[in-house]
Amino acid sequence: MSKPRKVVLAYSGGLDTSIILKWLQVEYGCEVVTFTADLGQGEELEPARAKAELLGIAPENIYIEDVREEFVRDFVFPMFRANAVYEGLYLLGTSIARPLISKRLIEIAAETGADAVAHGATGKGNDQVRFELSAYALNPDIKVIAPWREWKLSSRTTLLKFAEDHQIPIAKDKRGEAPFSVDANLLHTSSEGKVLENPAEDAPDYVYQRTTNPEDAPDTPEFIEIGFERGDAVSINGEALSPATLLTRLNEIGGRHGVGRLDLVEGRFVGMKSRGIYETPGGTVLLEAHRGIEQITLDRGAAHLKDELMPRYAELIYNGFWFSPEREMLQAAIDHSQAHVTGTVRLKLYKGLVRTVGRWSEHSLYSESHVTFEDDAGAYDQKDAAGFIKLNALRLRLLAMRRRRMGG
Known part of the structure; x- marks a missing residue:
């Protein structure tokens, strides 16, 4: 691959992507543009601007964007219309964020005249596949740089030495290896590695960040009502909310009741099995509610066909094929099925569980007389x-x- 002139880097502002930023400058001698996405990960993102400037990035080449509404409206909600779960359990929180990041990387590359994009995914995981399949689907001529597959910085020691040699600030808590790695966005948190690598060992309590321990959750159940229009949630307890605001509210409600914890050993697309601890409080509530409203508004044949298609649809998202024609074909069928999925669902949350206790709709197919x-x-x-x-x-x-x- 010829050396790129300008690279758009998916930049978190953390130590690893700061090292990647400097490595791109040193290794390729190229201009770097940084893109930092606010996906609802719960971190202050403005410090990323200061870190990028410290590493020599011009202010006009620093992109920090709030994409939470787009994320939920155009990626999370379409996926939830399908009731998508991977391997029967995983709500695809990391998987569904990657196509949006890739989309913006490609768009910013076009805006700035960049001929390459770069990401910080390792060569062992699924994210490298998701980033790159999406990038190539949107721009077949783009160059993709994956430093973890190229460089010789193979240990924490060599990474830290590179940072010190190039005056990259290292926070005290970053000098030792973290007990586990975390990926977070508005839909979920994903924790894996280190203390979580042995699937026979229970995950330590400190791994969980968004959910109360179900045993410590309130002793009184909470009831909420979620309104739907054409398969998408639009309100909580009668209050109309934007997609991102609604999911944020459901995260708060589900989290305090300990809803949405998952300890999963999954089959990665690259071939190996990995163990992850997922917290998806709002998504777990949303999935239960969506299935609840479909119970009375969706015809049996359509519902059963959707359930047959769902594993394939979920696998496409997990494997990085969001922008593939087959995912778009399935989406068209799923969206068609949602024309009458409108109404309200009442849910009970208690001690880690959420269940439908009532549902009603003007579009209901339920006939009491029958x-x-x-x-x-x-x-x-x-x-x-x-x-x-x-x-x-x-x-x-x-x-x-x-x-x-x-x-x-």
């Missing part, structure tokens, strides 16, 4: 069931006759 055990006033003729059963039994009877005829 299911009642009382007099249905002719809404359903029970005699019709006999023919229905006989027709469905025909092939089973023919199979049984053959077995009898063949002696077995």
Whole structure:
């Protein structure tokens, strides 16, 4: 690969990406543009500007953007319309953030005339795949630089020496290795590595950052109502909220009741298994509510087909194929199914659990007159069931006759 002239770096402002920034300048002699996204990770991002300037980045080449609303509206909500979970449990909090970051990297590259983008994902994880597949889907000619796959800074000692040699400030708490690594955004926190690497060992309490220990959660349950329009949550307890504000509120509510903890050993796209501790309080509440409103507004055939498609859809997101034609095809089908998914769900949160306790909608397919055990006033003729059963039994009877005829 020829040396890039200008690189847009996904920059957190932390030590690792600061080292990457300087390494790009030293290794390639190129101009660097930094992009720092506020995805709701709960950290002050303005210090990233000062750190970038300290490392020689011109003010016009420093991008710090609040993308929380776009993140929830255009990425999280479409995914939740599908009820997407990977390997039956994981709500894809890290996976769904990567295409948005990649999208902005490519857009900023076009705005600034950069010919390359760079990220800080390691060569062992899924994020390198997600960043790069998204980047190439949006600009097939872009150069992608992944320093962790290129440089020789293979240990914490060599990283710290590089930082010291190039006058990169090192906070005291960064000199030792962190007990685990964390990725966070408005949808979840993900913790992995070090003290979490042995899947036989219980995760220490200090790993959890967003959720109260369920045993210590309030002794009184909390009831909330979530309103939906066309498959997207739009209100809590009757108050209309923007997508990011709504998810923030659900995080607060779910977190104090200990909802949304997950200890998972998952199959990475790159082949290995890894253990992660996930906290997705608002997302767990949202998934339960969305399935609750679909129970009364979605036809059985459409609902069952959605459940068949969902694992494939979730796998595409996990593996980094958000911008693929097959994900877009599935999204079109899923979005079509949500035309009447409008109404309100009542939920009970208590000691780490959330469950639907009520749901209602003007678009409801539920007919009390058809299911009642009382007099249905002719809404359903029970005699019709006999023919229905006989027709469905025909092939089973023919199979049984053959077995009898063949002696077995």
